[in-house]
Structure formats: C-alpha cells, structure tokens
Amino acid sequence: MSTLHRPGVAAGRDAQALHRAATPDYFGWLEHTRTAGGCARPVRLTGTMTAVDRDTGRVLGEQHTDELPDRVLYKACGNRRAAQCADCSWVYAGDAFQVVRCGLTGGKTVPATVARHPVVFATFTAPSFGPVHHRHVPLHTCADRRRCDCRPAPCHARRDAVTCPHGRPGACFARHDGADPQLGRPLCLDCYDHDHQVVWNVYAGELWRRTKQAIERHLAALCRRRGVPRVEVVPDAGRIRRVPPVRVSHGKVAEMQRRGAVHFHVLLRLDGVDPGDRHALVPPPAGITVDDLDTAVHAAARQIVFATPPHPDRPQGWPIAWGEQVDVRRIGTGDGDVTDARVAAYLAKYATKATEVTGHCSTRLTPGTVDACADPEGDHLARLIDACWRLGRPTRHRTSDTAAQTEDRQGDLDTTHHPYAGLRRWAHMLGYGGHFLTKARRYSVTFGLLRDTRATYRRADDGSVSVGTLAFVGSGWLTDGDALLANTAAAQHRERRRVGREELAHELWSGVAA
Incomplete structure (x- = not known):
C-alpha cells in the first residue's frame, strides 16, 4: 500500500484540504496556483515582479511574492517524464506532437508544401x-494492436537441447505474456x-x-x-x-x-x-x-x-x-x-518515457548511492549499471584487482576527461546520455516557439510585460492537501477543455454535413 493511500495519511491529507478550502482566500489561492495545478512538484519562487511598459520601458508597478497566497509564486516543474510528473509530461507530449506533425504537414511557420x-x-x-527473453506474435488476428491478445510464439524454441558454457539452457519454450517481467532479461546473465x-x-x-x-x-x-x-x-x-x-x-x-x-x-x-x-x-x-x-x-x-x-x-x-x-x-x-497523425502521436508518447520500461527509474547516481543499484553479480539491470560505473572510471585507475575497483567506486566522479567518462554521468540511464527527442533545425518548429506562443496567448494584452527578480525557495506543494486540491482542479479544467473540443468538432462536422 502506497504512503498516500494509508488510512492515517489519507485522513491527514483530507483534513489539510478541508482546512485550505475553509480559508477566506481559497478561490484566490486556486487561481494563483492554476498555472502549476496538476504538477507533481511545482517550483516555489520568491522575489519581486515588475510590470514594465512594452513601448517606453517605464515601470508601471511592482509586487512582491509576500503579497501572494503562501507568499510564493508557483511554477510547473516542466518535467517531460511521465513517471515523474504526469501533468507536465502531458503538456510536453502535446508540444512534441506539434513539433513532429508540423514537419509532416506544415503549420506554425512551416509551409504547407x-x-x-x-x-x-x-x-x-x-x-x-546475447539472447534475451522476448515475445513475438507471428500472425496478428486482433483488430487493435494496442489491445493485442494474440497468441505469441515460443520464446526461444530449439530442437537441440543446447546449454551455454555456464550450464544454463539455451532454449525457452514459454509463450510470454506482454507484462511478463522476464521479457528483456538474458537467458544467461554471465554470457550476456x-x-x-x-x-x-x-x-x-x-x-x-x-x-x-x-x-x-x-x-x-x-x-x-x-x-x-x-x-x-x-x-x-x-x-x-x-x-x-x-x-x-x-x-x-x-x-x-x-x-x-x-x-x-x-x-x-x-x-x-x-x-x-x-x-x-x-x-x-x-x-x-x-x-x-x-x-x-x-x-x-x-x-x-x-x-x-x-x-x-x-x-x-x-x-x-x-x-x-x-x-x-x-x-x-x-x-x-x-x-502522419499516427506517427506523430507514436513519437510524442515515447518522448515522455525513459528507462521505466526496464524497471529502473532513478536520479543521477553518485559514489554514495551507486552501490544500491550496481552489482557485478546481480540481475540484468544491476550488471548494466555496474558496467557503466566500472568502464567510466577515471583513467588513472588502471587496475583490475578487487580492492582497487572498490576504492574506485567510492572515489570521485569523472575527474579526468576520457572517451568513456559519460558512462558514470549517465549510469542511471544505462549509459545513454542523449536527448529523447531531437530534430534537424529545418525540420519543424521549436519547443521554444510553442512555449512562447502559449505564454503570449495567456498574457493579458495590456501593453506591459512582467519582469521577475525571483529566487528558488523549494519544490513541491506545501501539504498533501494542497496537492489534492490543485491537482483535482487541474484535472477538472482539462476535462472541460476536452469536452469543449469534442462539442466544437461535432458542431463543425454537423455544419459541414448539413
């Protein structure tokens, strides 16, 4: 049972939510947190915001965050990973869809040609x-691949009962289910x-x-x-x-x-x-x-x-x-x-993922935390992380004895530059340190353009711009009750917007059909 679903924790969260809802400025707080509503760990900022005339540069007014609810300004974290923040990754996936789709069909400064x-x-x-357990369907009879229930072929069916040099069988006759944790794991860890x-x-x-x-x-x-x-x-x-x-x-x-x-x-x-x-x-x-x-x-x-x-x-x-x-x-x-639409949706979905499919999801590893994940005699993921840490060691450690390797693991991170230094920095990503969505400069619009367009649309067109002198004070909601209220309001807002889009599309289709 997760922490937030334990009876005692849930009761405390509900009490915090009731206390916040009973405050006189509750609706002002909801409006204040609307831009970060739904974010799992919003950034809290403090400082001064100055309104400046767009044409003359004259200061029109100032406001300090002490005058705002909770005395801070909330900003969504913007994390692209769905496992870290579902709401911010939903926004990122929408932007990724537009970036990919515009490169195929045009729009948003990209010519339709x-x-x-x-x-x-x-x-x-x-x-x-090395051979790994896999699931292969030779013939699909399902109507929707996303809900495929077709019978897979045996994993590694072999007539000759061979064994690897470590004495493990080189065949697997299981028909793995799509959620089988064995998928992707080597048939022999020592051979891999x-x-x-x-x-x-x-x-x-x-x-x-x-x-x-x-x-x-x-x-x-x-x-x-x-x-x-x-x-x-x-x-x-x-x-x-x-x-x-x-x-x-x-x-x-x-x-x-x-x-x-x-x-x-x-x-x-x-x-x-x-x-x-x-x-x-x-x-x-x-x-x-x-x-x-x-x-x-x-x-x-x-x-x-x-x-x-x-x-x-x-x-x-x-x-x-x-x-x-x-x-x-x-x-x-x-x-x-x-x-084009299916490809754009497909790529946008994977742009919000990282190593979650492997079963490993952690932040950057350090000499003090790597031992919890890396093990040369452990499972598949532990051996991959251990390989990253061992191969990415500083070049001054050029010994293979066990004592030196242990000392190296507790030593400093990449203190010398060498071609494999990135392995330690990206050990939590199993060595891959690239961006999960990249494009050529001429392919399509940029994420920055989409974000600027969205910010301009939200900003009131009163002839002024806001200049902030802000400092980071923390991340996350102040209480679990605040997170519940803000996320619920954001979910309701998204649902209203979805229903509105469907109604508008229905009206447009009805008008064309008539």
Whole structure:
C-alpha cells in the first residue's frame, strides 16, 4: 500500500484540504496556483515582479511574492517524464506532437508544401549482445494492436537441447505474456555482454550522426549519377558554395527497449535547396523520389561501422553498428496504418518515457548511492549499471584487482576527461546520455516557439510585460492537501477543455454535413 493511500495519511491529507478550502482566500489561492495545478512538484519562487511598459520601458508597478497566497509564486516543474510528473509530461507530449506533425504537414511557420515532400519512418535497433527473453506474435488476428491478445510464439524454441558454457539452457519454450517481467532479461546473465551494451548506448548518438551523413552522401552521389547539378548558395560568410541539390531533415525519438538498449524512431524528410534562400523549404529535384530515400537509409545502415577508442579493459575498443532489424516505412496521409497523425502521436508518447520500461527509474547516481543499484553479480539491470560505473572510471585507475575497483567506486566522479567518462554521468540511464527527442533545425518548429506562443496567448494584452527578480525557495506543494486540491482542479479544467473540443468538432462536422 502506497504512503498516500494509508488510512492515517489519507485522513491527514483530507483534513489539510478541508482546512485550505475553509480559508477566506481559497478561490484566490486556486487561481494563483492554476498555472502549476496538476504538477507533481511545482517550483516555489520568491522575489519581486515588475510590470514594465512594452513601448517606453517605464515601470508601471511592482509586487512582491509576500503579497501572494503562501507568499510564493508557483511554477510547473516542466518535467517531460511521465513517471515523474504526469501533468507536465502531458503538456510536453502535446508540444512534441506539434513539433513532429508540423514537419509532416506544415503549420506554425512551416509551409504547407512540406506535405508533398518524400518522407520515410525508419526504426534503427541495437545489435544483439546475447539472447534475451522476448515475445513475438507471428500472425496478428486482433483488430487493435494496442489491445493485442494474440497468441505469441515460443520464446526461444530449439530442437537441440543446447546449454551455454555456464550450464544454463539455451532454449525457452514459454509463450510470454506482454507484462511478463522476464521479457528483456538474458537467458544467461554471465554470457550476456553488458559492457558492450552500455558502450553502444553511449555511442548511439555518434552512430546516428554518421548514419545521417552517409544517407546524405548517398543521395548526393545519386544526384551526380543522374545529372542533377549542384546548387550555388551564399552562406552568412559571403562566399559562394556549391552544395548538393538535396538535403535530409529529421525528427528523432529514442526509445529504451526492455533489455536496456536504446533504439531510434526517425522521420526522414527529403528537401531541396533554393539558391535564392538557403533557409527555404522546397521540394527535392524531380527524379529524386521516396524510393531513393528508402534505398539510402538501408545502404547507410549497413555501411556505418566504427570502433570506439581504446579502453584499459578492451584495448581494441568495441564495434558500434546497427542491428539487423532496420525497418523503413513510407508516410502517407490516407487511411493506412502509417499516417502522419499516427506517427506523430507514436513519437510524442515515447518522448515522455525513459528507462521505466526496464524497471529502473532513478536520479543521477553518485559514489554514495551507486552501490544500491550496481552489482557485478546481480540481475540484468544491476550488471548494466555496474558496467557503466566500472568502464567510466577515471583513467588513472588502471587496475583490475578487487580492492582497487572498490576504492574506485567510492572515489570521485569523472575527474579526468576520457572517451568513456559519460558512462558514470549517465549510469542511471544505462549509459545513454542523449536527448529523447531531437530534430534537424529545418525540420519543424521549436519547443521554444510553442512555449512562447502559449505564454503570449495567456498574457493579458495590456501593453506591459512582467519582469521577475525571483529566487528558488523549494519544490513541491506545501501539504498533501494542497496537492489534492490543485491537482483535482487541474484535472477538472482539462476535462472541460476536452469536452469543449469534442462539442466544437461535432458542431463543425454537423455544419459541414448539413
């Protein structure tokens, strides 16, 4: 039973809520906390807010937070992770949907002509680091994949009863349920290459960078073979440059698999180059089609392989390449399975997640907290975290005896710069330190533009702007009762807005049908 659902705690929370609701300024407090309502841990700020005339810069008035309810200003935390703050991640997912969708259909400063550009949706997976329990449905008969109840195939069915060098069976005949905790766990922990997996996670971003460059090189070579000339553009420096007539803009979301390896879902849009305006979004030259983009993605995924820098534990480094499963689908705007709206919703959903699917969710680890999560003889996740901490040790510790490793674990974090230093910093993310949603500059609008537009819409247009001189004083609601009231009011507000949107859509549809 969780803490907030214990009888004594719930009674105290209800009493706090009744006490707040009985205060004379209760409705003023609700309005004051409305912008942070629903946030799990809002930021509390104190200081002075000054109203300044937008045209002249003249100070119109000042207000100190001591004059506000609770003597603080509440601000939503803005955390993107659904496991940390459901309300703020809901806002982030909405923004992510708009960022992805605008790159496919236009809107919000993106020209609508991008809807006619060739686009593919590619999924790049990590290679195998050892056999893991998995769930595979060879033939779907369900109507909705999100509620799939089809019978899966056996996990690892083998006729020959082989065993690994550690004496564990190399076969599994279980038909795993979708919620089975065994999914993603190795068949043999000692055979699994945990070191290689965390190194792959930390270098996955570099692998994607090289892959995109290879895609663009493939398309540029294709244009040369087909006689499509290069384009002369004038950059900011002023010197004329001859560039390929096509370029690729992308929107990318990282998803953590159950085994703890990241894979990327990428939207790749093929654009042309306008010699008069290098920032313009124009279609690619005639003759360069979505088939060519599809071929370029597959060719680049097979081609890009590199080795990491030497490490004391592996002087030759680790090979970094994509797995065998590279899925490329074409985006359409019809009624098919892969439409712009479905892809945008799919990517927005994963943009609010991190390592929750693996069963591990923690903040950044330190020498004092890592022992609670890392164990070289523990389960799969404990061994991954231990690999991050061990491989990311400062280079001055180049010994492998047990005493030195124990001393290193309690020592300082990355005090020297080396290629694997990020493993310790991102040990709580199993080595992956990249952003979970990234995009090319030209692909779509930015999160900042969406937030600024929302703030401008909410701000009263009275010719003034508010300038705050504020300091952080804490995070979270003052009481559990305050959290209950603020979150309930926010949930009711969202429900009213949802119902209003549905009613408006119904009225518009009825008007068109009439």
